[in-house]
Each structure stands twice: as structure tokens, then as C-alpha cells.
Amino acid sequence: MYAQCAQPINSFPYQESFETSNGGWTTAGNSSTWQWGTPAKAVINQAGDGTRCWVVGGLAAGSNYGSGEQSWLQSPCFDFTNLQYPLLTMKLFWETEQQWDGASFQYSLDDGLSWTTLGVANERQDCFNKNWFNTPGINGLNGMAGTSGSTHGWTGNNLANNGSCRGGSGSKTWVQVSRTLPSLGGESSVVFRFIFGAGTTCNNYDGFAVDSINISAAPPNDAAFTFTCNANRTIQFTNTSAFCPTSFRWEFDDPLSSGNNTSGLANPTHTYAFPGNYTVTLTVDGPGNLYSTTTRDILIVDVNVAQVKSAACETNTGGSLIATVRGAGTTPVNYTWNTNPVQQTPVATNLGTGTYNVIVTGQDICTATDSGVVTIDSSCRELVFPSAFTPNGDGLNDRFDPMGSVAAAKEYKLRIYNRWGQLVYSSKNPFEQWDGRPSETTGMNALYTWYCEYILPGQAKSAKKGTLMLIR
Numbered sequence: 001m002y003a004q005c006a007q008p009i010n011s012f013p014y015q016e017s018f019e020t021s022n023g024g025w026t027t028a029g030n031s032s033t034w035q036w037g038t039p040a041k042a043v044i045n046q047a048g049d050g051t052r053c054w055v056v057g058g059l060a061a062g063s064n065y066g067s068g069e070q071s072w073l074q075s076p077c078f079d080f081t082n083l084q085y086p087l088l089t090m091k092l093f094w095e096t097e098q099q100w101d102g103a104s105f106q107y108s109l110d111d112g113l114s115w116t117t118l119g120v121a122n123e124r125q126d127c128f129n130k131n132w133f134n135t136p137g138i139n140g141l142n143g144m145a146g147t148s149g150s151t152h153g154w155t156g157n158n159l160a161n162n163g164s165c166r167g168g169s170g171s172k173t174w175v176q177v178s179r180t181l182p183s184l185g186g187e188s189s190v191v192f193r194f195i196f197g198a199g200t201t202c203n204n205y206d207g208f209a210v211d212s213i214n215i216s217a218a219p220p221n222d223a224a225f226t227f228t229c230n231a232n233r234t235i236q237f238t239n240t241s242a243f244c245p246t247s248f249r250w251e252f253d254d255p256l257s258s259g260n261n262t263s264g265l266a267n268p269t270h271t272y273a274f275p276g277n278y279t280v281t282l283t284v285d286g287p288g289n290l291y292s293t294t295t296r297d298i299l300i301v302d303v304n305v306a307q308v309k310s311a312a313c314e315t316n317t318g319g320s321l322i323a324t325v326r327g328a329g330t331t332p333v334n335y336t337w338n339t340n341p342v343q344q345t346p347v348a349t350n351l352g353t354g355t356y357n358v359i360v361t362g363q364d365i366c367t368a369t370d371s372g373v374v375t376i377d378s379s380c381r382e383l384v385f386p387s388a389f390t391p392n393g394d395g396l397n398d399r400f401d402p403m404g405s406v407a408a409a410k411e412y413k414l415r416i417y418n419r420w421g422q423l424v425y426s427s428k429n430p431f432e433q434w435d436g437r438p439s440e441t442t443g444m445n446a447l448y449t450w451y452c453e454y455i456l457p458g459q460a461k462s463a464k465k466g467t468l469m470l471i472r
Contacts, residue, residue: 005077005111005189011218012083019050023213027054029071034196035059041206043158046209048091048174053248056103057207060445065101067200067206070144073210074112074193081188085289086181089229091174093209094154098166101198102138102155103208103265106146107184108191110452115146115193119179125286127244128218131177134169140197153195157205165202166260173213180288181268195389199285220290221245223282229366233272233300239282240435246286253278275302276326300367301327303358307371311353312377314407316457319351319374353458376408376458383409383430383454383462390468391436400432400468402452406430411461416468419452424448436470 016023018036027034034056039045041061047053054073057065080086088211096102106115121133133152141151142268156169184190194206228236239248250263256273263270272278277299285291304324311319323346325333336359337343339351348356351374360368383402390397400416403408416425416434425434448468455461 008077008079008189010079010081010145012086013214014078016213018052018211022054024076025054026073027073028326031066032071033057033063033065033069034071036072038133039209040339043095043170044093044206044209045376048093048212050228053091053126053209053211055207055209056194057205060157064204065096065196065198065419067198068198068201069198069203069261071139072144072193072195075191075213077111077378078190078192078215079188080184080186080196081191083192083215083217084185085218085220086184087178087216087288088214088229089176090213090218091211092131092154092177093174094171095157095206095213096155096171097172097199097202097205098156098184099135099138100155100166100202101140101196101205101314102135103196104141104144104151104153105344106134106193106195107181108193109184109187109189112191113191115195117148117150118181118192119152121262123179124287126246127242128178128180128287128289130173130179132179136215137266138197140199141330142197144195144256145195150243154208160291162257174209182288195316196360206355218289219243221284221286221292223284223292223294225282225294225296225300227296230269230298233275233297233366234269235272235300235366236269236317237267237280239284241282241284241292244287245284245292247284249281249283253280272300272316275300276328276338276432277327277331287403291409297364299328299331299362300332301360301365301368301426303327303360303370305356305358305370307372307374308347311351311377311379315378317350319353320347320349321349321351321356321358321372321374322409323360325360328362328365333360333365335360375455381405381456381462382458383452383456385452385464385466386468387452388438388464388471390471399435402430402431405456408456410456412452412454414450414452416448419447419449429452445472 006365022036036054037059038051039055069183105118108115121134121136124438135155136152136154138151138155153227158170159167160173161167224240226238252270283293308322337348338357355373359372382404384404389400412430451465453463
């Protein structure tokens with residue numbers, strides 16, 4: 001029975017570089033060749049850090065691990081009562097016959113009575129878990145697999161196959177290895193050990209080396225996200241959390257979204273039912289560290305542009321539009337109109353006819369935009385000509401002239417012809433009136449034909465014609 005847990009290590013971070021001592025790590029097993037010191041072998045010829053480390057296969061040049069060796073290097077006891085999310089890092093070097101000889105890593109919670117292999121080969125690599133076990137089955141570890149029955153571990157060398165001796169998959173140099181230990185968090189009595197197993201042939205390799213072992217609290221997650229506003233109140237969320245979480249829970253604060261108020265995706269998209277101020281919550285967890293939650297307010301607004309005043313008939317100025325924002329509540333918003341110069345108030349003024357856009361922005365506000373049209377004053381929409389007039393001096397209908405948008409008419413040309421097609425009157429002034437002279441009739445009614453061209457603001461060129469009765 002292993003009894004080191006009488007005085008467990010409970011101060012973290014634990015850092016052991018093996019420079020001044022063997023660190024309280026002990027070795028045993030069948031034909032153990034573990035040694036602590038300065039390596040001087042052909043491949044493993046220096047420590048991972050400093051000058052000293054542990055090596056199975058001896059330290060001297062030409063020394064190798066034993067035939068049929070099944071040994072281990074065992075740690076002191078650790079008390080993780082106050083360490084809920086342990087993180088193990090270490091440096092390893094392996095140069096063994098590929099698949100037949102190699103090492104693994106185990107833990108015990110009962111003072112060494114039983115052992116469990118920690119993890120499996122080719123685990124997912126992330127910001128904490130790196131280079132853990134490169135082979136799912138090492139023949140030399142049979143009989144040392146422990147309660148898990150696993151022979152996963154590190155094996156291989158830096159040579160090609162040589163006869164029956166298998167090559168490849170060696171580390172070639174010291175490798176930083178790390179893994180979170182969530183299943184051991186809070187345990188009061190934890191012992192680790194490296195196990196090493198070898199066959200009975202092809203054992204002339206440098207072996208397996210261990211250095212710079214550190215155990216600390218894995219840094220907690222730091223939940224964070226950004227978002228991009230798309231059309232129709234649709235938001236694209238992007239997770240930016242540290243440190244590489246593996247699970248996500250989004251809450252969109254939108255209970256009217258037909259059961260889509262949450263998501264477990266890393267980067268979800270959500271379409272909100274209505275404008276408003278929403279508090280989005282992201283909780284992230286894993287890999288083997290403390291979860292984290294963050295919230296962020298997102299304001300989704302709608303903007304509607306309507307005409308307040310049309311442009312003046314004569315000057316094509318003075319029109320105005322108003323932008324009405326829905327969903328902002330009391331949150332300040334910014335307005336930007338594409339006018340010249342740019343206007344930044346809810347009401348854009350002194351506008352001529354045309355289409356104008358407004359953009360609404362603000363802190364954590366999804367940008368909204370809309371457009372509105374300024375029309376010309378209704379009095380500028382037409383010129384109307386009478387069909388008869390009576391130039392008799394009674395003050396009623398004594399003159400023939402256009403009515404309506406007279407002041408706004410441009411490029412005005414009026415021509416009046418008698419019944420024989422002769423031009424009897426013409427004018428380029430819409431305010432000018434015809435008194436009926438010259439006329440080929442005196443004291444008699446007469447019928448004339450008129451033709452007029454003009455342009456009104458915001459309209460194409462117009463051409464009108466008609467008949468005119470002159471009544472004496």
C-alpha cells in the first residue's frame with residue numbers, strides 16, 4: 001500500500017523542474033531503469049529545462065531500457081480539495097520501438113491500491129489539451145493497464161523500420177504536453193504515475209523522459225461575443241470567448257420567437273419578432289475549467305420616414321421629412337440624412353423634390369434605414385386653360401390665360417390659331433393674357449385653336465392643345 005498521502009501537497013501551483021532533487025518522485029517495478037539526473041544519450045541528450053530530468057533507460061550514452069521492463073515513476077500525493085479545475089502541464093521525450101514499447105499516465109484515488117489510465121489517444125486538441133497519448137494500444141503496457149484496461153500512451157522513435165524493429169512516431173524533441181483534469185477536481189488524495197512497458201527485443205532505444213511538471217488551476221472561461229445586424233431584425237452572433245469553451249448556451253430574451261429563444265451553437269443567428277431592447281446572455285463552459293456568463297443589451301429599432309411638407313411650387317424648396325423610430329424607448333439615437341449638407345435631426349428640412357435616406361445608429365443599436373419622397377406642392381401639378389372667354393370689358397373672363405401652377409411653369413410657349421390656321425397670338429410669358437385681338441371678327445363669336453408647351457417642377461415636358469370660343 002502506498003502511504004505518501006499522509007502529508008499531501010495542497011499548495012498550488014505545483015512546479016517541479018527536478019533541478020535540485022528528484023522532487024519526491026519514486027520508481028519501482030520490474031527491471032526499472034528510471035534514473036534522475038542529466039541525460040547524455042544519443043537522442044535524449046539534454047533535459048527539457050535546465051540540466052536534470054527523469055529518464056527511463058538510464059542517463060549514460062549507450063544505456064537502454066530493460067528487456068520486458070514494466071516499471072513506473074510515481075508522484076507525491078496531491079490534495080485537490082480546493083482545486084476544482086486542475087490543469088497538468090509537463091515536458092516529455094519518447095524514443096522507443098513504435099507500438100511495442102512506450103509509456104502512459106495513470107492516477108490513483110486510494111493511495112495506489114488501484115490505478116486508472118488518464119484519457120485516451122488522439123484526444124481533441126485545444127488551448128489546454130495538447131499532445132496527449134499518440135497511440136491507442138502499446139503492447140508492452142499489457143498487464144499494467146489498471147482498472148480502465150487501457151494501454152493508450154506515447155510510443156515511437158525517430159528512425160525508419162529496421163528489420164522487425166518498428167520505427168516512426170517519435171517525439172524527436174521535448175514536447176509540451178498538457179491536459180485538464182476535471183474528474184479529479186476536489187479530490188483529497190490523488191497520486192499520479194508514469195508507467196513504462198517494453199518487449200523483449202528491439203530495446204536499443206534511448207527510452208522515455210519526463211521534466212517540468214506543473215499542476216495549477218485552469219484559467220476560467222471569459223465569455224464574450226460580438227454581433228452583426230442583418231436585415232429584417234436578424235442578428236448574427238459570434239462567440240469570442242476565452243479559453244476555447246466547448247459548450248454554449250445563448251438566451252436571446254425573445255419569448256415571442258416561437259420556441260427559438262435559446263441556442264447551443266457557437267455562432268447562432270436569431271431573428272427578433274419585434275423592435276425593442278433585448279438583453280442577450282451567453283454562458284460558456286469547458287474544456288475542464290470554470291464556466292463564465294456575460295450579458296449584452298442589443299437595441300433593435302425600426303424607422304419610418306414620412307413627408308411633413310411638400311416642396312414649394314415656385315422654388316422647389318422648403319419640403320421636409322420626419323423619421324419616426326420604433327423600439328428605442330428612451331435610448332438616444334443618431335440620425336444621418338443623405339442631404340447636402342448632411343442633417344442629423346429627426347426632421348430633415350428645406351428639401352427639394354426627390355428621394356432621401358436616413359440612417360439611425362447608436363450604442364449597441366442595430367442600424368436601421370428608411371427612405372422617403374418629397375413631392376412638389378399640389379398647386380404645381382397642372383396648368384389649366386379656359387375653353388371660352390368674353391373680352392367685353394365687364395371684368396369677368398375678359399382675358400385668356402392659364403390657371404394653376406403659373407408661377408412654376410418653365411419654357412412656356414403658347415400659340416393661338418384662327419380657323420384658317422393662321423397664327424393670331426403667341427407668348428412665352430405664362431402671366432401674359434390675350435385680350436382677343438387681333439380678331440377677324442367683330443361683334444361675332446369666333447372659334448380658335450391653341451397649343452401650349454411648358455415644364456413644371458418634377459415633371460417631364462408637357463404639351464397641351466384645345467379649342468377656345470371667343471364670345472362677343
